[in-house]
Amino acid sequence: MHSIKKSVFLMVALVTILSVVGCAPAAAPKGPVTIHVLTMDQAGLKPADIDQIARDFEAANPDIKVVMEYVGYDYVHDKITTGMASTPPAYDAAMVDVIWPDEFIKKGYLLDVSDRVTQDMKDGIFPAAWNGVTRNGKIYGMPWLMDVKYFMYNKDMLEKAGFTAPPKTWEEMLDQAKVIKEKGLAEFPVTWSWNQKEGVVCDYTALLFGNGGAFLDKDGKPVFNDAKGVEALDWMKKTIDDGLTNPNAVSSDEMAVEADFLAGKSAFAVNWLFQYADSLDPTKSQVANQVAFAPMPVFKVGADAGITGSSVDGSSSFAVMATTPNPDAVWKFLTYLASNEVQMKYSASMLPIWMEDYKGAKLDTLKAATPSNPVTVPAFMAQFPYANERPTVPYYNEASAALQMAIQEVLTGAKPAQQALDEAAAKWVELAKTQ
């Protein structure tokens, strides 16, 4: 009697456990298609803008519902990889940073949209934007944001220090910074995003190429640990030791750089485009109308070698996830999001990727669209051609992590630059072998 009850109990328990394990969401009902889109909440358009675009799209396409999700840039990559682990995927489309396509294509996350891209799109959008989403002749997403790091400075501080023009070389910037510091205008005239995240590699990219260096040679072997790479890193450390770079840079991200610069605590700040629009916003900035762009400086050595400009490409695209059940609806939304009409409408936060907007009458319209455009459009046209790429390899995240650690070890004084970079280069070689 007791043993029968026990076995019945065990059966019930087992069935319940298995059904809990096998739980899956109910199949989606027929009707309007819902697509989930993931993007970042910084740089590019503001969430409120994208929400409005989604609502406008839904009004024109009543059979498609768009659910947007916004997270900080540092979290997007993980959300994509986790989201793709389920069927159907948690997101039908996602923003893809310029450093991720190789990894995501290898993992099979991105849908090949080569035959969905029209000739108009191919001809109308900047080739650099297409390069970001094309691999082996196949296109894996819709370009959306072309961004590059800009060199911004505080005009008023420079004037008060007695300078009429922004610096052309990094060495000149330090000379100006010394004077600004001596005159008490800023305790730490320069601020950067050198924390142990992708931001520090972005800054290092601009400095490395501006010194005539590079990440990889033509055979794909790491060369950032050569004399030019070591010089650039030593220079970074020296600016902290000399009290010209804010020591907090070692734990700062781009938002912290903006907070510092817009509070009037620094004279020079390297950051993405969003910092300029925010500088004009009185609720965020105490330096409205004091901020100006200048071409990103290079090192004297780089200038002598013929390097006329250097920055880092921070563009992003939107991709259709390979396992989405609604690729057509998703593609429709993405092409709408990246369309010329929509991009022109929101050009204050994000400049368009369509070449025609930078020519003739359209250029005038673009410049007149918002108070910041007369300044940002020429800055973009001047700086973007110098956007350097970080290595397009599928193991980029781990490679970047090794470089981030090397740079941090040098900046905190734990290791000399040559040793740290050599170790990072060795790691890159090891990673390349396992591919």
Place this chain on the structure above:
Amino acid sequence: MNLSVVKPKKRNSLSRQDTRTAWLFIAPSLIIILGVALWPILSTFFLSFFNAPSGLNQPRIFNWGRNYIDLLADPAFWQTISRTAYFTIVSVVLELLAGLGIAQLIHSRPLGWKFLRFSLIIPWAVPTIVSGAMWRWIYSGDFGALNGLLMQLGLIKHYIPFLTKPELAMNLVILADFWHVVPLVALILQAALAGIPVELDEAAEVDGANAWQRFWNIRLPMLRGAILVALIIRTVEAFRVFDIVYIITSGGPASSTITISYLTYLTTFPYGKLGAGAALSFLISIFTLTLAIIYIRFLYRPEENQ
């Protein structure tokens, strides 16, 4: 008198009934926990023996425990373990001492003790993400409250960039976690203190024992069970700390705050090495299980608690 007829039937069936009732109460939650946790645990253990890159249709190659061997042979792994051990030991010692002190304070019923006990819940109730963000701002070298306080007290002339100093960063994360977690320890110990019969204390006082002797010889031994509970909970949680590190320092500066859970996160998500990540998870489990067993060996005295 035939003693063999006298069977201790009632006592047997009563204790059997107790056991059955106990199982009946535990069964629902046990079933759900097993259902939700068992499959992932088994599946992760299985995965840890493969070279398994994340992605769709990625080949998974059996590699005979290579993941474990590579980890145990990697000096970076052991550095991470030692950092985690430092975090755990310092955290737990501080939390036990402070928790005991606060518990004693509440127990002595000073003026406003109810308010003190109530306000203790607040750090515990704040989600770790929120408290992490708050502490990151407190430690900020540009706008932080800690710098402001030290400056106003005249202890420093310039703001200190705390989170950029590898030696300091780990201790600051410990402090933030301490603030968040001490209420738990304090309340566990305070509840146990309340269960100590007050006559013991009074009798000892009458016999001439001073406050320290009463504490050391009466209260502490009677708190052994509660201390064991707090120790195990806090050691396991501190060893596995992740979210407060993620929010305050993201493992920096110069990897000085990368704990073993953070390393597992990095291996699994940004680097996409699911097999190695699974192996790391199991290694963490083995470490924490060992610690728990050691504690129980040394501290668990079941006969004293009846």
